[in-house]
Amino acid sequence: MDSIKLAWKIRREGIELVRRAKASHVGALLSIADIVAVLYGSVMKYRPTQPKWPGRDRFVLSKGHAGLAVYIALSECGFFGRKKLYTYYRDASLLSGHVSHRGVEGVEFSTGSLGHGAPAAAGMALAAKLDGKKHRIYTIIGDGECNEGSIWEMALFANHFRLSNLCVIVDHNKMQSLGFCDDTLNLINLGAKWRSFGWRVVEADGHDHKALEAAIKDKGKERGEGKPLCVIAHTVKGSGISFMENNILWHYRDPQGDDYKRAVAELEAKKP
Numbered sequence: 001m002d003s004i005k006l007a008w009k010i011r012r013e014g015i016e017l018v019r020r021a022k023a024s025h026v027g028a029l030l031s032i033a034d035i036v037a038v039l040y041g042s043v044m045k046y047r048p049t050q051p052k053w054p055g056r057d058r059f060v061l062s063k064g065h066a067g068l069a070v071y072i073a074l075s076e077c078g079f080f081g082r083k084k085l086y087t088y089y090r091d092a093s094l095l096s097g098h099v100s101h102r103g104v105e106g107v108e109f110s111t112g113s114l115g116h117g118a119p120a121a122a123g124m125a126l127a128a129k130l131d132g133k134k135h136r137i138y139t140i141i142g143d144g145e146c147n148e149g150s151i152w153e154m155a156l157f158a159n160h161f162r163l164s165n166l167c168v169i170v171d172h173n174k175m176q177s178l179g180f181c182d183d184t185l186n187l188i189n190l191g192a193k194w195r196s197f198g199w200r201v202v203e204a205d206g207h208d209h210k211a212l213e214a215a216i217k218d219k220g221k222e223r224g225e226g227k228p229l230c231v232i233a234h235t236v237k238g239s240g241i242s243f244m245e246n247n248i249l250w251h252y253r254d255p256q257g258d259d260y261k262r263a264v265a266e267l268e269a270k271k272p
Helices: 003-021 026-043 064-076 117-130 149-160 190-196 209-216 257-269
Strands: 058-061 137-142 166-172 200-205 229-234
Touching (some): 003 257, 026 064, 026 166, 058 064, 200 209
Parallel strands (some): 200 229
16 A cells, blocks of 8 residues: 555544544644554555464554554555444444554554553564564554653663564654653653664654655664664654644644644645
């Protein structure tokens, strides 16, 4: 699937479904839309009609509150239909606000509490290595999530076991929950920090699909034998809708009324 079209669909369907559900986290969805689209459109191996195909790459969304982006990608790629997608966040729906694997084809692991998904992905990577499997494991974490100690325990673990089949993508939008990362807990230089934990690091524009694909496929000059890969994707929270960009209100607010109409108009004007 074309990643540009998929990213647009994630944004357009995301606005619609968040509005209908009166849900939260549309800013986070918009932030990772391009990353998710590149993974499913250009990078990962998978078979929608065989969700448990042994040779598939695994993906874990550690920042699980942005799970709607993954649900939309899975639906667009053929894992399940639009009818199921449009049950999102309704009573008794399998498509919960935080991404869940229960009864949802293509989701490998349920997440929500920050700092849990990435360690699970590292465990998957170790299991694959021990079993001599060739598939790769990808996980998206937030920069605010990097405040969690479990992230750095995972980083030490992955380096120790030389998990070169693991790729962590940091959604570096510089915002978290109700404020800016630097004001909450300043992580200083993320790239230097991950390198100090023994990872190879590539930084890229998180909304440039070619740059993202090259970084995730590690086509640059920073290869390190046996090292896990960290891609720091520089993104904008709320990307794609002007009045939501870098606006902390859209971490929890849902688009209704004129806000919804403005968002739709902007997206329709950019339809690929």
